[in-house]
Amino acid sequence: MNKKISIVDIANLLNISKTTVSFILNGRAQEKRISEELVKKVLKLVKEVGYKPNSLAKSLRTGKSNIIGLMVEDISNPFFANIARLIEDRAYEKGYRIIYCSTDNDTEKTLDLITMFRDRHVDGYIMAPPKNIEEDVQELIKSGLPVVMFDRYLPNVDTDYVIVDNQFSTYNATRHLIEQGYSKIAYITFTSEQTQMLDRMTGYKNALKEAKLKPYIKEIDFNRNEELIKEPLSVYLKKNPGIDAILFGTDHIGTCGLKVINQLGLKVPQDLAIVSFDDYDVFELYSPSVTAIAQPVEAIADNIISLLLKKLDANNSNQTTQKITLSTTLNIRNSSKQFLKPIS
Amino acid sequence: MNKKISIVDIANLLNISKTTVSFILNGRAQEKRISEELVKKVLKLVKEVGYKPNSLAKSLRTGKSNIIGLMVEDISNPFFANIARLIEDRAYEKGYRIIYCSTDNDTEKTLDLITMFRDRHVDGYIMAPPKNIEEDVQELIKSGLPVVMFDRYLPNVDTDYVIVDNQFSTYNATRHLIEQGYSKIAYITFTSEQTQMLDRMTGYKNALKEAKLKPYIKEIDFNRNEELIKEPLSVYLKKNPGIDAILFGTDHIGTCGLKVINQLGLKVPQDLAIVSFDDYDVFELYSPSVTAIAQPVEAIADNIISLLLKKLDANNSNQTTQKITLSTTLNIRNSSKQFLKPIS
């Protein structure tokens, strides 16, 4: 079991000091007036023996890690999985590594994860924040650590964030349903006080108010067990047979909704029109294909990472925070079109 | 900006040595005969000031990190995202944190990630390995680092792994199609020499050979751009109109397949019966619902993590490797049932 080679070994092999090796490896040879000859010798040896600096030791000393901590709500959710994937790619290109974790919107777990990230000296944070973590995020920022939020934000904390125009998105989607002639339009969502969910709710309400229609709102508590989402949803639909259209607040509840609709044997869009927030394969492939509000995941990931990199760039200090709001696309498909007799 | 409190600060505040503090915090007080009185005092102060040991320094000294490195093929793939999520949960309960990365089946990237994990001193590795990393994995094992593979394995490396019975699964699925009366059964998959893909291919071939049917095999090169998967798939289907059933090798190609089938306007199962490896929402919700080979993701995750924890348990040395093969479930749905006239 050959012990790993360290900077001291390199220094000893060449009979020089490890200081010199360190300077050379960190590109400070010229500044420190190390002769070109020696530089070459060191670099050659380093390459030969495949020496890699121990980044733990490096981080301990410098406080930097080239690692970005990414906290999503749930990595098994397609929206977050996609964003995570794109961010990982972009960061990788720039020499950063990502470590990610799911928060489950659990404040305790999130604080624990922040602590872990923190003493692992991650250089920056990307997060879809749960509630009640304002203080800890403030603390991070005060310590000079860049934080970029996405999907939602904390209203009382002045950080950079990248979100979409949730309110307009649901307003627009609801308007679409109204224009198609639907009038008893329900909004089914998870119970949440996060900004994105509040905005989505507001968009829906505004559209209904404008059209003088009565809102039908059903909030369901999130649960990892899908049955506990489908059950109340099913009960609600059975109790309100008059509803002729549904707007779902997220992809996950939309997916559960489709399962319930199948179980109940309802026909889409004859019995019920459907629109969901977030777009993914299930909605495209369901028949009839489901109208969905598509978030620009690539643009979101790009913006997140470039905001963070800008903050990480030490030269660039006294920066102001940037709040970026991107627009969504309403992908209109068959599930929300007034039912027309097929040409036979 | 209040500097973070360190073990020396704790020691100084109580006028004792940091050694003592360290012993107490690591539960070695009794062994080291530290008086209960002092132990209490230290623990009280630690709690009061909220001191948390710097785990970087800790890892640097001990070589342990309580972190497990998880390498999946692509975290945005539902199968891997689910496994990752379950593993994260299980590990979290046991006090381990997970850092995960997507390998893209890219050998270079994977080696780079192993290097990163390694000098971050992760305690153990879980990976769905790409090809040509045998040497590096051997190196890890020789250094005493536990490695658990899943989804596939490296035939020439003796490690623990958790896989499913791929060969029987596709054999069984193909048999099912044959029994339903289909005879021109295609197998559409990604080009791959990974064990799981070879086994799936073998299962398909064996079933056909047994039934004396001709195989129709289409291999497509993986690409992140979905269009480059759908295009050749579409061409293949158009060129082979005789095919009456398809077995897809993975969820991703299955999903792409469904999109192509929709585009071509083919009727499932009248024109074409469908079965896919892996099961997820898309297959359940597609209409007709798609028969799929469901991997026991929870059992896979459980087995992976308990294998790894067993290895991490230092008491338990001179262990032999364990190779676990789990069985899958063929969820038979409408996409593969002989078409029967609906009762009108």
Place this chain on the structure above:
DNA sequence: GTTATATTGTAAATCGGTTTAGTATGAATA
């Protein structure tokens, strides 16, 4: 012949912990 000034490098401190090897004290034993 000194004194400045580059040139080329190095010794030692540091990051924040853990671990080894030992010390100081009092009580028990020979």
Place this chain on the structure above:
DNA sequence: TATTCATACTAAACCGATTTACAATATAAC
């Protein structure tokens, strides 16, 4: 009284890098 032993704790080395402050030598300037 001298020796052993248990008790309660600590100094210093160490993990592997970076960084600060300084040293040794040669050359140029006065």
